[in-house]
Amino acid sequence: MIFAVIDLGTNTFNLLIAERLPNDTFKKVFNTKIAVKLGEGTINSGYIADAPFQRGVNALKQFQQYLLDYNVEHTYAFATSAIRSASNGHEFVAQAKKVAGISISVIDGNEEADLIYYGNRMAVKMNESISLIMDIGGGSTEFILGNEHTIFWKKSFLLGAARLLEKFKLSDPITFDETVDFNAYLRHELGPLFEAIKHYKPAELIGSSGAFDSVVDVIAGEFGTEALNDEHTEYNIDLNHYAFISKKIKESTIKERYHITGLIDMRVDMIVISVLLIDFILKELHLTHMRVSTFSLKEGVISRKLGLKLF
Numbered sequence: 397m398i399f400a401v402i403d404l405g406t407n408t409f410n411l412l413i414a415e416r417l418p419n420d421t422f423k424k425v426f427n428t429k430i431a432v433k434l435g436e437g438t439i440n441s442g443y444i445a446d447a448p449f450q451r452g453v454n455a456l457k458q459f460q461q462y463l464l465d466y467n468v469e470h471t472y473a474f475a476t477s478a479i480r481s482a483s484n485g486h487e488f489v490a491q492a493k494k495v496a497g498i499s500i501s502v503i504d505g506n507e508e509a510d511l512i513y514y515g516n517r518m519a520v521k522m523n524e525s526i527s528l529i530m531d532i533g534g535g536s537t538e539f540i541l542g543n544e545h546t547i548f549w550k551k552s553f554l555l556g557a558a559r560l561l562e563k564f565k566l567s568d569p570i571t572f573d574e575t576v577d578f579n580a581y582l583r584h585e586l587g588p589l590f591e592a593i594k595h596y597k598p599a600e601l602i603g604s605s606g607a608f609d610s611v612v613d614v615i616a617g618e619f620g621t622e623a624l625n626d627e628h629t630e631y632n633i634d635l636n637h638y639a640f641i642s643k644k645i646k647e648s649t650i651k652e653r654y655h656i657t658g659l660i661d662m663r664v665d666m667i668v669i670s671v672l673l674i675d676f677i678l679k680e681l682h683l684t685h686m687r688v689s690t691f692s693l694k695e696g697v698i699s700r701k702l703g704l705k706l707f
Contacts, residue, residue, distance in 0.1 A: 398425065399470040399702070400463055401694040402456075404500060406435050406478035406534025406558050408606075408662065409455045412694045413466050422698060423707040424626075426466060430455040431662035434478040435534055435558040443483045452488060456496040472697055473500045476508050477535025477556055505552025509538045511696030513547050516540075516604050518699050518706055519629035519691035526596050530677060531604035531692055532670050534558035538604075539589050541596045549592040555585060555673070557607070557666035568649050570668055575646075582676050593681055600685040601677060603633075605692035607670035610663050612688050614641045617657030624690060629706075633686040635678070642671045 403410040413426040432451045434444050444452070463471060473492075479485040480502045489500045503511075512531045522544035529540040535556040541549040564581075566574050603611065609624055615637045616623035622631065645653065645667055653664045663670075677683065698704050 397470070398466055398468050399472070400459075400466075400468045401697045402459060402471065402473035402498065402500075403693045404452070404473060404475040404479060406439065406476065406536075406556055407431060407433055407666065408534070409452065409459070410694060411459045411462060413462065413468060414698065416702070416704060417707055420704050421707040422702075422704045426462065428462070429662075430458065433534070433558065434482075435556075435562070437562070439478060439535060439556075439559050440562050442481060444478065444485070444488060449484070449488060449491075453491055453495055456492050456498050460496040460498065471498060472701065473498050474511075474693065474697065475500050475502045476693070477505075477533055477552075477554070478558075480504065481535065481554075505536060505538065506550065508536070508693065509540050509550035509552055510547070511693045511700060512538050512604055513540045513542055513550070513696065514699040515691040515693055515696030516602055516689040517542075517544065518695055519689040520602055520687055521630065525599040527600050527602045528593075528598040528677075528681070528683070529602045529604055529689075530608075530674075532557055532607045532673055534666070537673065541592055541598055548596050551588055551592075553585060553589075555582070557669040557673075560669050560673075561666055564669075566668065569647055570672075575672065578672055579676055582673070583680070590680075598681070598683070600687060601674075601681075601683045603674065603686060603688045605688075605690055607663060607667060607674075608688040609690060610659055610667060610670075611638065611641065611674070613658030613660075614645070614656060615658070617659075618644075623658065629690045631688045631690075633688060635684065635686060638674075638686065642675055645671050 397416040400413045410429045414422045434448045438445045531538040533556045537555040
């Protein structure tokens with residue numbers, strides 16, 4: 397059976413087409429993503445503006461053609477922060493069904509965190525010790541404390557890169573005072589996470605796909621380490637390497653970031669917010685080990701809802 401999973405994120409719509417194999421396994425057949433920036437200009441106002449609304453619909457029309465090309469039998473589409481928090485999110489869901497024939501399930505932050513955990517658990521080798529999984533989206537950022545067996549704590553925060561970028565309107569490049577203000581805001585907003593950390597004491601940070609993929613590729617561009625490839629689903633991050641590329645990104649202008657090796661164009665505008673978030677978590681929680689998982693919500697759908705494991 398050929399099936400597809402679509403993750404309708406705030407910044408990016410992601411499509412994964414896979415084949416279900418015997419023994420409850422699957423293999424990837426095709427994947428692609430389209431930058432839609434649904435929250436552009438209005439994410440903190442709670443609706444999707446006309447231009448991003450149409451970009452989103454057009455992206456799904458492109459996905460519809462891929463579904464036909466690959467003879468997809470079942471499609472599972474999930475919408476997250478931008479659509480669930482938008483006053484016209486239901487209109488987008490209706491339009492997607494009408495124009496592209498794609499039925500969308502709008503999930504809440506708790507379910508999103510669950511799916512992220514199951515996707516990460518499939519990608520990285522976890523054990524009895526507790527890991528902090530972090531998924532930076534456009535509209536929200538999810539934190540999950542768990543090990544190879546279970547989730548101990550989870551929460552979705554309205555701290556996505558697009559939401560924060562619109563709120564803070566950072567200079568180009570960001571200034572020291574802006575960084576201080578940004579960190580103070582995170583310290584206030586992430587109170588529930590700090591309380592959970594006191595109890596569960598994670599041994600590492602696992603970065604879930606998205607901006608963390610760019611961390612892997614930018615480090616590879618700077619230091620000649622392994623870039624993302626189809627052979628691996630987890631990457632160990634040298635924190636000295638990370639500190640170097642974080643500093644470089646924060647000190648760069650948006651024009652300069654277009655020339656950073658390994659940084660794809662669709663992440664140029666929001667990567668500063670992402671590294672500020674990562675920096676804050678590493679420093680405030682005194683974490684000394686970081687890994688990156690290339691799996692996230694889409695693979696979590698495959699694991700949890702379809703009961704499949706990677707071939």
